[in-house]
Amino acid sequence: MTAASSSEHVASWYAATANPTPERPALTGEVDCDVCVVGAGFTGMSAALHLAERGHSVAVLEAARVGYGASGRNGGQIVNSYSRDLDVIEARYGAETARALGDMAFEGNRIIRERVERYAIDCDLRDGNLFAACNAKQLDGLRAHKALWERYGYTELELLEGTAVKREVESDRYSGALVDHGGGHLHPLNLVLGQAAALESLGGRIYERSSVTGIDHGEPVVVRTPSGRIKAERVVMAGNAYLKGVLPEIEGRSMPCGTQIIATEPLGEARARALIPNGLAVEDCNYLLDYYRLTRDHRLLYGGGVNYGGDDPRDIESLIRPKMLETFPSLADVGVEYAWSGTFLMTLNRLPQFGVINGNVYYAQGYSGHGVTCTHLAGKLIAEVIEGRSERFDAFAGLPHLPFPGGRLLRVPLSALGAWYYQARDRLGI
Template identity: 70%
Template structure:
């Protein structure tokens, strides 16, 4: 019997406005499949859907609900590329790696649009996102950003100098912006729920409330759960920040982090048109950036900041409201109907971790805040490598990932210290 998709999700706007979804039963007993995917967020469902389209028998195991983690809680922005851009990648890892990743940097947004169109997914997809500069240094970075992305094939960028950005954003906070017409925004939980339904339409099976307690590596792989077991030829580990214990070699090389989001009460049409006249998504250029957009029912969805270690502040509204009202003083005192946090996985170099534990167990995680598009790319690359075409997957897998300084005990305070330095730079406009 259909149940609300909100069941067992955090009390977010997305959960409250989610499309109806079935309650998928926990695994009981033993089942066999070609590929078992652990985690039903964007990475896991994207990989499972690509694999099912290849004709593979796929079983997905999810500890809670489809989209429970960052995939169902994020800002809903379709932002291209990675958390570190191609100039940084080239300087650290060489021109060949930069070219390989650059050729894929704008693919994730196309995959999302293909999925929405092909499977008729209702997720309030809208076009365009903006990068807004808070000072002259950030605007110069946008000028360089445009040139870099155009060099890698994105010809849908528009630089808005001076007050030209005001046609897009009703705020005095900025000095210019870069509009990416190939970006956009959407209801992320409804996207992953729609993709899950598409997977099931192709014969894929999803078991919710089914955490994996132990993995027996070998040929085949045996995955143990509280009430059953999956025997699979191949496995995809796609739990991201919720993968504790199943990827020991990487646990010191990544760190949970949280960001917080609020959704206001619905705005009247005039107020919505005043703050975001063309209904684009926006993120600013600060190191600990703010990001915001309008929902389909004209709520301002506003997020910002990062808490290293994955803990939410005592009051999410208290943390976000000052940011919102600084950007839009005309909304001072606006009612906030929802406030929630979400945990994502951060890597030391801010690039995603793709790889293999052995010949038949693959993983993809650590998008460091750029997961909406890159997770969809990850799903395609996992399907490619399982089909014998591993060149693109291996371009990511070859990137070295170092542990965080200080190990698991000191990585959080040391990272917070680094973030304090960059917050000070943002405040001083440097």
């Protein structure tokens, strides 16, 4: 994981309300361990914690701070399944692959809840999320979505049609919605900080401000930083969009993308509950979707859009505030106190990339905007494959991944052109 542009957390509402956490030292000298994990986000912490629970000695390298990347900046929504749902997986890759991934599609959610309970992690965990349809076509899609998940054994969904959606969201934008009573939302930075503390309680070591400058493949693998190195039997690469230049062989089939979030000033409990009466997290069904939820101090946290290439826009509020007001015109008088960006990694097929290099360097990345749950599943599967149980890891590793059309030079404009096309279809309801 190469050095981040800053070693401190971005000025987000999450950082402002983070639980107290110690600063970890940078790596100096030489350290030996069973497994070296590169990246202290959800994937890295999940893998490290699962491995430590199984008795492995684990050392984690982080270029900035624990949770610095997308894991500490995202919308905090616990959304089941994957960025491409099970019907697409079945159509493209066959019933056997769909069944294998379907059996795991709701597991990341369970892992998060188990972690929160076992280690008493204070991360504002709340139940319930909602998929909102902006037109009749999208509502038809939600009906099919419900039937699909129920076919895979998931029975926590409730369809709301027409004005019934106002039971959950006081907005005129929607023609219906699908409530996932088994989903939820949380404070993602506090979740990853809590997992880091849990890892250290089991003897795991975390080194912050320790960017990876190179990897010497072999047995053991040597992972180098500016002031030290780690010798490990196994290495887990969990830098996701912030992993640049260390393993070029896994970078060409993915693209960094940015998304932006704002947090309003406190609304007060009554005004906040008038917007989202039962406190669900919401996302719409557009190609470039909006997502939002209430925070524990009664702010509205609102995000949306995608910036291909991952560069931060100059004025986040000017991009997101109009989206918020389209959904909730009554908030025209409300100020915005926080605005920030986060970079995630997108693949062409919108499914995560798993794999192994030289038999002892493992990676999982490219969750394509659906990472809160899938990262936690990925960490468990990495622990399984390191212990010799490869079937579930291999179900993901066997998915084909192609590079983006146009290569690195043209992938951003071509992706933006494609997004414009799908946005136009959303606006027309076709």
